[in-house]
Amino acid sequence: MTGGSSTDRPVAGGRMGWRLAGRPAPTLPERVGGLAGLRVLRMPGSGRVLVLAGTVDRIRQAQADPRSLRPVRGVAVVVAVWRAPWRGWSGGVGPVGHLTGQRVSLPRRGRGTASVHLRLARAAPLRDVLEAALGALAPNRPLPAPASADLTAVGGLPAYLPAGPGVTVPAGELPTSTDIRAHDVLLDPAAADAGPVGSTGGGSSPGEPAQTPYAVALPAGRHAVTVGGRPAVLVDARRINPYGRREDSYLPDAPRARLEFGGAGRDRRWGFGGRGGSTFRPLTGTGLEAADLASLRQVGVVECGPVPDGDPVGAAALLAQVAMTGAVLHAPDLPAAVADLLAPDLARSVTAPTVGTDPLALEARSVRQRRAAMRGHATGFALPDLTAAAFGAAGPPSVSVVLTTRRPDLLTSILPVLLGQSYPELEIVLGLHGCDLPDPVRALLVDSGRPFEVVPVPASTGFGAALGVATGRARGSLVTKVDDDDSYGVDHVWDLVLARHYSGATLVGKGAEFVHLEDLNITVRRPSGRAEYDGDLVAGGTMLIARGDLEAVGGWRPVPRSVDLGLIQRLRRAGARIYRTHPLGYVYHRRATGHTWDPGQRYFLTTAHTQWDGIPTDAYADDRRDVHPLAYPVVAVR
Known part of the structure; x- marks a missing residue:
């Protein structure tokens, strides 16, 4: 890219580069995907291109390349290693102008080679046509918003x-x-x-033509925009995220990698027909590539050598990207010029001493780091905040927490947890299912400063219908269901919104891996499906979905029990994608009575692989514990 701002240029006299050293060998599917790599081959005289990609990650890598702006009349996309989000899933080609023909071929068993062929009557940028093709391979639904600004680069x-x-x-x-x-x-x-962004008066009166071509103009470099003389580092979280992170990456014997800096050679031509170049890649490139993401999914810790300050924007962008993958980044030698460009929570985290060998402590640090990196640097959250003053709106999408209960005695425990969530745009919708609201609870709601709705529902109404009545009063763009007898970390809602952003799934949630057996005061951790991956089920007390998507499939079924499963079945039939993020921040509680499904405590003890006395604090992965993580005694279950 040419014409970048002065804060986004390589160091004078030579380019600074980076490399990931000592990273683990790829798995068999990743090796196959790596052999296929990424090739974009143009068919002379036809305006069509053939895109050969090892994985879907490599298609997103191609979209980030400036050459993807070249116009094409048609695309044939072939992905060597593809996996369906769930068995029986089918997606659809996304919108693209002047589409005249399409053909999608997916492997019969949901794993293998997939292809998408598109023909256009008029040429469109390759980047946009690839986006349409991705709809059939890995659909991505943007975060809902009542208003948002168009971006022009x-x-x-x-x-x-x-x-x-x-x-x-x-x-x-x-x-x-x-x-x-x-x-x-x-x-x-x-x-x-022009300094801090404010209203430019670029609008016009009704019926009159616009007086200015734009509302806000920001100096933009390869990895940052400049506001008030200060670069703001941004990362595309749809491309750089913890998707596919392996569970064993937090074990003491998990692979480690080193992030090293040195002089960069010529640009690597990873795509569009070129061959590999220098071992060190320039900081002015796009950053992590598909092969890096595949390796980092297995890595527990990335030790970072001395970070140069010749290109602070490029270095900060690379560090933020590594943290957003979920690999724990440790960069003790961080120049002030680079640290100043990182989100404060992220800068503190990457420079803090490393944790010991406790897998849960390492996993909690991973969650805190990726959370800080995404909240501070993901384009979908950071850029709207930078331009909010010009449009009178800011903040992430509003979320309504829906809690329907028959047990008012539990509200004094669960409501302070919900009201104390770190997520800023949060509404509490309380469905009282045949019970009254205690006065202390009402006072708690009034004094909280949070918007809230109290919805009385007759006791004769089934639970599914009662949940629907309460949800109908929700005003948030996103809706999440919580249960009155479980416990949540203060960043739980943030975790769900972040997962919804980078996965693009219709429904996101967590698994019920941490189970607290209250009679024994023991917390166990048991297998509950793969985290940071597409799946079939999530815990009902963690489900988050856009209200429009919920209503589009008919909302909650009016059944007396298993309402969560009822919604998931509807979403499956509609072809929706379901994503399970990490399990930290949610603890499922089991008591002697009061559960529709009750296999007994022995079931949870025998299926667990780890247990603790009480509830380990790191199971919540709260941000406030990031600088001084604690280790807890672990008892292996035999």
Whole structure:
């Protein structure tokens, strides 16, 4: 990319580069995907291209390359190693203008080679056509929002800018419009930094043409935008995230890797037909590639050598990317110029002393790091905050926490946990199923400062119908269900929203891995499906879904029990994607009575692989414990 800001250029006299050393050997599917690599072959005279990709990750890698802006009339995408999100799943090609033909071929057993062929009547950027093809392979639903700004990138493709309906990268001159403001946010390397972003008055009165072509113009480099003279590092979390992270990566014998810096050679031509170049890759590139992501899914800790300060933006962007994969990054030698560009929680975390050999402590640190990196640097959250003053809106999407209960005595325990969530845009919807609201609980709600709704439901109403009545009063763009007898970490809602952002799944949730047996005061951890992966089930007390998606499949079934399973079955039939994020921050409680499904305590003891006396604090992975993690005695269950 040319024309970047002065804070986003390689060090004078030579380029600074980086490499991941000592990373583990890829698994067999990853080796096959690596052999296929990424090739974009143009068919002369036809305007069509053939994209050969080892994995879906490599298609997203191609989208981040500036050459993906070249126009094409058709695409044939072949993915060598593809896996269906769930058995029997089928997706659909996403929207793309002037589509005249499509063909999708998926392997019969849900694993193998997949292909998507698209033909267009008019040429469109390869990046946009690949986005449409991805709809049939790994659909991505953007976070819902009642209002959002269109983004226009000028002069190149920033590494942090994902494809989507609100994002354009013009190939020629900047389009204008006399009917409506042509651009909301302009990301332009040549833009002048006007200081803190405020309202530019770029709108117009009803019925009058727009007076300015944009509302906000920000100087944009390869990995950052500049606001008030300060670069803000951004990362595309849809491409860089912990998807596919392995459970054994937190064990004491898990592989480790080293992040090293040195002089960069010529650019690596990983795609578009080129061959490999220097071992060190320049910091001005896109950062982590598909092969790096495949390796980091197995890595527990990445030890970082001395970080150079010649290109602070490039270094900070790379560190944020590594942290967003879930690998625990330890960078004790961090220059002030780089640390200042990282989110404060992330900078503290990567420089803090490493934890011991306790797997749970390491996993908790991984969760805290990726959470801090995404909240501070993911484009979907950070860029709207940077431009909020110009549009009068900020913050992540609103979430309604829906709690329907017959047991008002439990509200004094669960409500403080919900009201204390770190997520800023949170509403509490309390469905009282045949019971009254105790006065102390009402006072707690009134004094909390959170918006809330109290919804009385007759006792004769079935639980599914009661949950539907309460959900109907929710005002959030996203809805999450909680149970009155379980416990949650303060960052639980944030975890779900982040997972919804980077997975693009219709429904996200956590597994019930941590189970507290209250009569014995023992917490066990048991297998409950693969975390950070597509799946069939999530714990009912952790489900998060957009309200529009919930209503599109008919909402909750009016059944007396198993309402969670009823919704999941509807979503499966609708072809929806279900994603299970990490299990930390949610503890499922078992008591002697009061459970519809009760296999007995022995079931949980015999299926567990680890147990603790009481509840280990690291099971909640709260951010406030990041700098000084504690280890807890672990008892192996034989």
